[in-house]
Amino acid sequence: MKSRLLTIIATICLCFSAVSVTGSASPGTPTSDWPQWRGPQRNGISQESGLLKQWPAEGPKLLWQVNDIGDGYSTPAVVGTRIYLMSNRGMENEFVQALSTQDGKPVWTSRIGNVGNPQDVFYPMARSTPTVDGEFIYALGSDGDLACLETRSGKIRWQKNIKKEFEGKPGIWSYAESPLIDGDVVVVTPGGAQATILALNKKTGAVIWKSAVPGGEHAGYASAIVVQAGGRKQYVQFLSKGIVGVDARTGQFLWRYAEVAKGAAQMVTPVARDGYVYGGANGIGGGLVRLRSEGGGVAAEQVYFERGLPNSIGGSVLVGEYLYGTVGAGLVAVEFATGKVKWQAECIGRSSVAYADGLLFLHGENGDVALVEATPEGYREKGRFTPPAQPKRKRLGPMPEKSWTYPVIANGRLYIRDLGTLWVWDIKAGR
Numbered sequence: 544m545k546s547r548l549l550t551i552i553a554t555i556c557l558c559f560s561a562v563s564v565t566g567s568a569s570p571g572t573p574t575s576d577w578p579q580w581r582g583p584q585r586n587g588i589s590q591e592s593g594l595l596k597q598w599p600a601e602g603p604k605l606l607w608q609v610n611d612i613g614d615g616y617s618t619p620a621v622v623g624t625r626i627y628l629m630s631n632r633g634m635e636n637e638f639v640q641a642l643s644t645q646d647g648k649p650v651w652t653s654r655i656g657n658v659g660n661p662q663d664v665f666y667p668m669a670r671s672t673p674t675v676d677g678e679f680i681y682a683l684g685s686d687g688d689l690a691c692l693e694t695r696s697g698k699i700r701w702q703k704n705i706k707k708e709f710e711g712k713p714g715i716w717s718y719a720e721s722p723l724i725d726g727d728v729v730v731v732t733p734g735g736a737q738a739t740i741l742a743l744n745k746k747t748g749a750v751i752w753k754s755a756v757p758g759g760e761h762a763g764y765a766s767a768i769v770v771q772a773g774g775r776k777q778y779v780q781f782l783s784k785g786i787v788g789v790d791a792r793t794g795q796f797l798w799r800y801a802e803v804a805k806g807a808a809q810m811v812t813p814v815a816r817d818g819y820v821y822g823g824a825n826g827i828g829g830g831l832v833r834l835r836s837e838g839g840g841v842a843a844e845q846v847y848f849e850r851g852l853p854n855s856i857g858g859s860v861l862v863g864e865y866l867y868g869t870v871g872a873g874l875v876a877v878e879f880a881t882g883k884v885k886w887q888a889e890c891i892g893r894s895s896v897a898y899a900d901g902l903l904f905l906h907g908e909n910g911d912v913a914l915v916e917a918t919p920e921g922y923r924e925k926g927r928f929t930p931p932a933q934p935k936r937k938r939l940g941p942m943p944e945k946s947w948t949y950p951v952i953a954n955g956r957l958y959i960r961d962l963g964t965l966w967v968w969d970i971k972a973g974r
């Protein structure tokens with residue numbers, strides 16, 4: 544039962560994801576948009592500066608709030624004057640929508656399919672974050688419907704179902720990843736024996752390669768990232784039996800790190816730097832591997848695996864030499880190279896985490912929002928508050944619904960989504 548509950552917590556809301564994005568139409572600097580899952584580089588980090596270093600007791604200035612965007616756990620993508628996200632109304636209408644950054648009013652809505660596996664999960668809803676790439680947006684529905692749409696109008700340019708067309712094998716919580724755009728390629732994870740990981744031409748949807756990862760495992764609930772290590776450009780993804788790497792050019796399977804699959808669900812996007820990859824085993828701990836060239840291939844050598852390291856559904860961010868994320872005990876600061884814990888604090892409990900301008904932005908599973916200085920020297924909270932008029936969360940089965948969506952920092956604003964509600968705060972200093 545404990546494992547089942549952890550699985551519910553983990554996968555329910557891996558509402559999101561995607562990777563390198565180009566051509567963003569931003570009114571500010573090129574890095575001020577948030578065009579995909581976990582931001583410009585898909586690592587939870589924004590390059591924005593000049594943000595408030597301390598929040599008043601009631602929180603920063605609330606610009607607007609909308610309460611009717613549809614159900615779902617999708618994190619927004621923000622580019623220029625548009626907000627893009629996925630939602631659903633009922634089980635037969637999962638859709639992508641564009642909203643105005645000025646007031647949250649709808650610009651367009653495009654249905655892409657049904658909600659996946661609604662009979663077997665407690666909270667069947669839209670989960671993925673769309674990926675914005677210039678004039679197009681790429682979205683993966685929970686039932687496997689992958690679509691390329693025009694950002695201007697929402698018109699679908701091409702569409703295919705990765706579960707039906709490639710004998711995909713999603714987990715019980717259906718598909719929760721966000722498409723990765725890398726140059727002319729869109730990468731998604733059908734799971735299964737035929738095309739565990741799949742590369743398509745982003746303009747046409749034509750197959751470039753299908754990677755049949757040994758074991759034919761089902762897809763996890765994380766999203767792939769680009770890693771250059773061991774002499775190979777790779778796509779690294781968290782599957783049901785561990786984190787794997789495949790060759791970005793051919794799809795050739797390269798390596799697997801199985802230790803992190805001991806957690807209840809495979810839902811946290813890996814964190815990578817300089818040939819090292821970190822992953823969290825939900826409810827257990829976290830591990831780091833070093834990727835090195837070996838015999839014409841790539842080997843993954845474990846550096847450490849320790850209990851109590853960041854492993855929550857809210858992910859973690861690597862700032863300097865330190866990793867910040869949450870576990871059951873709250874927020875933790877960890878030396879990335881060694882796994883040594885520098886400090887831990889209760890904060891607002893298990894949370895989703897993003898970083899900008901020396902600060903950690905947290906959206907707690909309890910619905911609260913907090914600001915913490917990103918320093919290994921100790922826990923320094925800079926503000927916390929409870930967003931107004933929060934949605935009512937259901938209780939289906941053994942556990943209550945929680946706030947699982949990630950915070951978004953774009954163009955001097957903080958965006959938080961919780962089910963059918965979206966809030967936007969002004970976090971820019973001096974205005």
